[in-house]
Amino acid sequence: MTTPDFIRHREGLASLIDGKLASAALDSAVAAQSAALAARIGRKPCLAVVLVGDDPASHVYVRNKVRRTEAAGMISQEFRRPDDLGEAELIALVETLNADPAVDGILVQMPLPAHMDARRVVEAIDPAKDVDGLTATSAGRLVLGADGLRPCTPSGCVWLARQALGDLSGLHTVVIGRSILVGKPAALLFLEQDCTVTLAHSRTRDLPEVCRSADILVAAVGRPEMVKADWIKPGACVLDVGINRTDAGLVGDVAFGPSEKIAGHITPVPGGIGPMTIAVLLANTLKAAAARTGEKITDPLRG
Numbered sequence: 001m002t003t004p005d006f007i008r009h010r011e012g013l014a015s016l017i018d019g020k021l022a023s024a025a026l027d028s029a030v031a032a033q034s035a036a037l038a039a040r041i042g043r044k045p046c047l048a049v050v051l052v053g054d055d056p057a058s059h060v061y062v063r064n065k066v067r068r069t070e071a072a073g074m075i076s077q078e079f080r081r082p083d084d085l086g087e088a089e090l091i092a093l094v095e096t097l098n099a100d101p102a103v104d105g106i107l108v109q110m111p112l113p114a115h116m117d118a119r120r121v122v123e124a125i126d127p128a129k130d131v132d133g134l135t136a137t138s139a140g141r142l143v144l145g146a147d148g149l150r151p152c153t154p155s156g157c158v159w160l161a162r163q164a165l166g167d168l169s170g171l172h173t174v175v176i177g178r179s180i181l182v183g184k185p186a187a188l189l190f191l192e193q194d195c196t197v198t199l200a201h202s203r204t205r206d207l208p209e210v211c212r213s214a215d216i217l218v219a220a221v222g223r224p225e226m227v228k229a230d231w232i233k234p235g236a237c238v239l240d241v242g243i244n245r246t247d248a249g250l251v252g253d254v255a256f257g258p259s260e261k262i263a264g265h266i267t268p269v270p271g272g273i274g275p276m277t278i279a280v281l282l283a284n285t286l287k288a289a290a291a292r293t294g295e296k297i298t299d300p301l302r303g
């Protein structure tokens with residue numbers, strides 16, 4: 001197995017998985033296939049992004065989504081709405097996008113303002129356009145192992161783990177965190193790779209001991225540097241999903257400095273899993289466009 005250039009071997013330290021470089025490679029693959037698909041169907045794949053409110057981080061993420069969608073040769077439609085938008089109005093916007101044949105993918109940026117029920121809003125999205133993979137239909141397909149659009153961040157984790165380790169069959173993956181966005185789908189996606197999966201959470205007993213048995217450790221708890229170096233099995237692949245803003249800057253859920261001396265592979269924060277979220281989103285938009293137009297493509301995440 002040849003090591004891709006976004007995985008950097010370092011003497012005496014864990015190999016660094018550079019998610020920024022990895023996502024650039026995926027974006028290029030998506031761009032090439034998107035151009036070929038556009039030539040066949042007579043239009044470019046199109047992603048509609050809906051942003052409600054003024055959460056500063058969400059604005060950054062949406063700006064990056066728009067920029068990278070356009071850079072990959074796809075059309076980006078952006079819908080910004082104020083914080084006091086009613087849930088019914090938001091659902092009406094989603095339904096308009098469902099009905100628009102030129103829109104292939106719909107994404108409602110999370111978190112939504114507290115007065116909205118995010119589940120009701122997500123369920124309004126046509127599953128064929130659910131590029132976030134968050135509707136009950138997409139989740140059900142994942143549970144069944146049926147084809148479908150998979151959630152972006154956990155798909156990025158699996159893709160990177162495969163690039164780093166090759167076949168994941170039989171490896172023990174411990175996922176810490178049971179969110180709908182990351183933890184639960186990550187557990188199912190690693191199971192799909194024939195891993196033995198433990199889904200750990202805030203009530204898990206002796207979490208450090210559970211983590212020490214992981215060949216692949218996915219930290220998705222949202223608590224700065226909660227995972228300590230002595231929780232990590234020597235040589236393990238550590239995927240840090242956390243993005244925590246602290247006085248010391250942006251840090252992950254893993255204490256990176258001490259952990260890179262123990263792990264075999266590790267993702268940094270920033271520049272690790274985060275950028276992969278958008279790369280998978282673009283791949284999902286391409287897949288949705290192909291499926292909606294009855295065209296065949298090579299899945300950029302399988303290549």
Ligand SMILES: Nc1nc2c(c(=O)[nH]1)N[C@@H](CN(C=O)c1ccc(C(=O)N[C@@H](CCC(=O)O)C(=O)O)cc1)CN2
Pocket residue numbers: 057060061107108109110111132152153181243250269270271272273274275276277278
């Ligand atoms: N509808 C969705 N909402 C949210 C999702 C999602 O997948 N779908 N995920 C997160 C936010 N997110 C994408 O939306 C996202 C988070 C982080 C990054 C990223 O590249 N982070 C950088 C750091 C950037 C910074 O915050 O300064 C990194 O880790 O290097 C991209 C996308 C919640 N909402």
